[in-house]
Amino acid sequence: MRLSELKERIKIDKRDVIVAGGGLAGSLAAVAAAREGMNVLLIEKYGFLGGMAASALITPFMTYFESGESGKLANKGLFEVLRNKLAGVGAICKPECVCGQNINGDLLKLALDRLLKEYGVTVLLHSLIGDVDFSAGRVKSVTVSTVSGNINVKADYFIDATGNADLTAFAGLEYNIGRESDGLCQPMTTCFRLCNVDWEKYNKNAAKTLELYKKFQAEKKIKNPREDILTFGFVGYPSDGVMHFNTTRIVGKDPTNVIDRTAGETEAREQIYEMYRFLKENVEGMENAVLINAGAEMGIRESRRIIGHYELSRDDLVSVRKFGDSIARGTYEIDIHNPAGTGTHHERIPDNDYYTIPYRSLVPQNADNLIVAGRPICSTHEAHAAIRIMPITSCIGEAAGIAAALAVKGKKAAIDVPVGELRTLLKSHGALI
Ligand SMILES: Cc1cc2nc3c(=O)[nH]c(=O)nc-3n(C[C@H](O)[C@H](O)[C@H](O)COP(=O)(O)OP(=O)(O)OC[C@H]3O[C@@H](n4cnc5c(N)ncnc54)[C@H](O)[C@@H]3O)c2cc1C
Numbered sequence: 001m002r003l004s005e006l007k008e009r010i011k012i013d014k015r016d017v018i019v020a021g022g023g024l025a026g027s028l029a030a031v032a033a034a035r036e037g038m039n040v041l042l043i044e045k046y047g048f049l050g051g052m053a054a055s056a057l058i059t060p061f062m063t064y065f066e067s068g069e070s071g072k073l074a075n076k077g078l079f080e081v082l083r084n085k086l087a088g089v090g091a092i093c094k095p096e097c098v099c100g101q102n103i104n105g106d107l108l109k110l111a112l113d114r115l116l117k118e119y120g121v122t123v124l125l126h127s128l129i130g131d132v133d134f135s136a137g138r139v140k141s142v143t144v145s146t147v148s149g150n151i152n153v154k155a156d157y158f159i160d161a162t163g164n165a166d167l168t169a170f171a172g173l174e175y176n177i178g179r180e181s182d183g184l185c186q187p188m189t190t191c192f193r194l195c196n197v198d199w200e201k202y203n204k205n206a207a208k209t210l211e212l213y214k215k216f217q218a219e220k221k222i223k224n225p226r227e228d229i230l231t232f233g234f235v236g237y238p239s240d241g242v243m244h245f246n247t248t249r250i251v252g253k254d255p256t257n258v259i260d261r262t263a264g265e266t267e268a269r270e271q272i273y274e275m276y277r278f279l280k281e282n283v284e285g286m287e288n289a290v291l292i293n294a295g296a297e298m299g300i301r302e303s304r305r306i307i308g309h310y311e312l313s314r315d316d317l318v319s320v321r322k323f324g325d326s327i328a329r330g331t332y333e334i335d336i337h338n339p340a341g342t343g344t345h346h347e348r349i350p351d352n353d354y355y356t357i358p359y360r361s362l363v364p365q366n367a368d369n370l371i372v373a374g375r376p377i378c379s380t381h382e383a384h385a386a387i388r389i390m391p392i393t394s395c396i397g398e399a400a401g402i403a404a405a406l407a408v409k410g411k412k413a414a415i416d417v418p419v420g421e422l423r424t425l426l427k428s429h430g431a432l433i
Contacts, residue, residue, distance in 0.1 A: 006148050012124070015041045017404045018142065018155035020129050023051020024390050025374030025397035026161030027112050028078045032401025033159070034119040036425070038408060041153065042121055043144055045128040046296075049112040051163060051374075053390060054105045056299035057191040059244060060093070060232060061101035062332050064391035068351025074329045075391040077431030078398040085111040102232065102244075127151075129162070134171035137368045142167065157369045157404045157414075161397060164256060165304035165376035168364055175304040177256065179381040184339035186301035186385065188250040190268035192294035194276070194286070197243040201285030209283050222278060224271045225249050225341040242292070246299075248272060251341055255303040268298050301337065301388065308378025309415055310360035317355045317386055318347065325419045326356035326433045327399035327426060330392045336385045349386070356433070357387060359419055362400055368413040373400035399426060399433075 015038075019030040022044030030042040042049075052058040064075035086092040091107030116123055124144070131143035133152075141154040160167035165175055178185045202209070213229055216222040226249040248271040253260035272294055279286040314334060315321075331354050334347040349355060361378040362371050372378075373396050375388040387393075402425050403417045410418070426433050 003149055007151070010148055010151065012041065012151065012153050015039050015122075015153070015155040016408050017041075017157045017159065017401075018043065018153060019159045019161055019401075020142065020167045021051070021160070021162035021374070022046075022049035022112070022123065023161060023163055023374060023393070024053065024082070025163075025393040025400070026051070026159070027116060028082065028394050028397035029159045029161055029373045029401035029404070030121045031078060031115060031119045032398045033405045034121045034401075035429075036402055036405030038405045040121045041124060041155065042116065043124045043127045043129055043142070043153070045126070047125050048109040049116070049123070050105060050108045052299055053103060054109050055297050056295035057105055057193070057244070057293070058246075058299055058390070059102050059105065061103060061391050062389035064331070066331050066352055066354055067349065070352040074331045074354045074432060075395050077395060077426065077429050079391055079394040080430060082111065082115065082394065085115055129167060129170070132167055132170040134173075134367075137366060139167070139171055139367070139370050156408050157371070159371050159373050159400050159404055160376070161373040161400070163300065163303070163374055163376065165306050165372060168306050168367075168370065168372060168376070169256070169304055171367065171370070173364055173367060174307050175376075176307060177254070177304050178302070179339060184252065185255060185303060186337045186339055188253065188255060188264050188268070188298040188300055189246055190248050190265070190272060190295050190298045191244065191246050192248075192272050193242055193244050193292050194279070194289040195242050195292045196288040196290050197241050198285035198288075199241065199243070202243070202283065205284050212282055213278070216278060222274055224274060225251060227342045227344070229275070243289075245275065247275060249337070250298060251339060255300045261298075264298055269294070302375075302381070302384055304376050305384055306364045306372050306376055306378050308361050308365060308372070309363050310358050310378060312357065312361050312377070312379040312383040312387065314347070314380060314382035317349060317383055320350055320353040320355050323356045323358035325359040325423075327359045327362070327422065328357045328392060328395035329354040329432050330357065330387055331355075332386050332389045332392065334382055334386045336382070357392070357396060359399065359403065359417070359422060360415070362396065362403070363414045369407070371400045371404055371407075371414050373397040395431060398429070398431060402426060
């Protein structure tokens with residue numbers, strides 16, 4: 001047998017819409033486009049959907065409610081459909097649960113498989129987009145490196161939901177990265193989990209543990225620059241004795257530079273081992289702890305941000321601005337883990353209110369048939385630090401999917417999509433905008 005014979009069997013027709021990346025933004029974009037009658041192909045580099053939550057063990061869902069007395073929901077639509085699917089397979093804590101909205105990343109994969117199947121989306125796993133044919137303002141096709149070699153696939157419209165704006169960058173379009181002052185991005189983090197943790201004892205001695213951690217840092221026995229030890233429960237917390245750590249901190253590296261990314265992965269593994277030994281050898285309740293798993297990759301908080309038709313800013317968020325072309329709401333605060341080392345900056349959003357995300361921020365300049373979904377939309381470093389969380393990227397995904405469908409049907413450039421129609425459709429599907 002020759003590879004050419006295998007490739008003969010793999011025929012993928014031209015699609016209405018191709019979605020690059022199967023995180024929450026990409027998965028829900030694909031569902032939303034298919035729900036509007038599009039023939040959709042979703043391309044994902046891993047063997048599963050779910051993005052950071054599935055590959056990098058990211059949990060819980062950060063807030064999707066207004067803070068303060070109102071407590072109103074801010075993110076619904078397909079995000080709510082997904083939450084119901086997760087509940088159906090026991091993969092999400094109930095809102096009243098002490099740990100908030102923890103999700104089980106492995107069951108999330110299953111829930112998404114089922115959801116995409118229900119809407120007839122074709123999914124291509126183990127498929128990494130590595131090249132884009134872009135000319136005269138249009139993406140013509142993408143080249144996908146698969147387990148069967150390279151494959152070229154075509155569509156009328158493309159949605160870049162890679163989290164890092166890969167498709168946009170590979171098309172040769174300009175982008176921003178990192179904070180304005182020095183281009184540094186928020187740190188990367190490999191999450192990990194320990195089992196056999198005695199939570200009660202651990203919690204009782206938390207203050208003492210933090211003191212000891214800082215002492216070890218000062219003595220250079222701990223190299224991790226993070227200011228504290230960030231832990232979460234897991235589904236079933238705390239009875240199952242599993243503790244989730246979002247606490248490694250890789251600073252000063254560019255997530256889009258493959259050399260930096262490689263160095264970061266190995267540094268993060270050293271930090272995991274350092275923390276594991278520190279806890280096991282010094283902290284009550286951790287004597288029997290066992291490292292059970294770590295993310296398959298470092299979690300990326302921030303990388304490329306597209307140059308779109310509107311740059312969402314910190315001021316838009318803290319002044320809870322309501323845009324005429326709003327396609328999603330958000331209530332999460334500006335949460336910047338220090339790109340250079342220790343410390344985390346928080347800036348709250350006013351109680352009983354929400355900010356909005358304009359459609360124009362999803363549309364890259366100088367591209368007619370490309371829409372961006374998820375965290376790389378056009379925003380400043382500060383605004384990105386709020387809109388990057390999963391409930392919001394999910395809602396952006398739904399809007400991108402509907403917008404692509406409207407563009408295909410009306411043969412329109414992405415920026416000319418009728419926003420009134422987009423908003424009406426979003427509302428009709430229960431989205432809050
Ligand atoms: C350490 C850390 C902690 C966080 N904590 C929280 C939290 O507690 N709560 C919360 O709500 N959010 C949290 N976030 C933020 C959140 O996880 C991400 O911002 C969010 O997942 C972004 O969603 P997305 O769909 O845009 O991108 P992603 O989740 O990154 O999905 C992108 C998808 O595209 C695929 N892909 C990428 N490149 C290619 C390519 N070239 N070809 C094919 N496929 C590709 C990826 O494999 C992935 O499946 C955290 C992030 C990090 C890193």
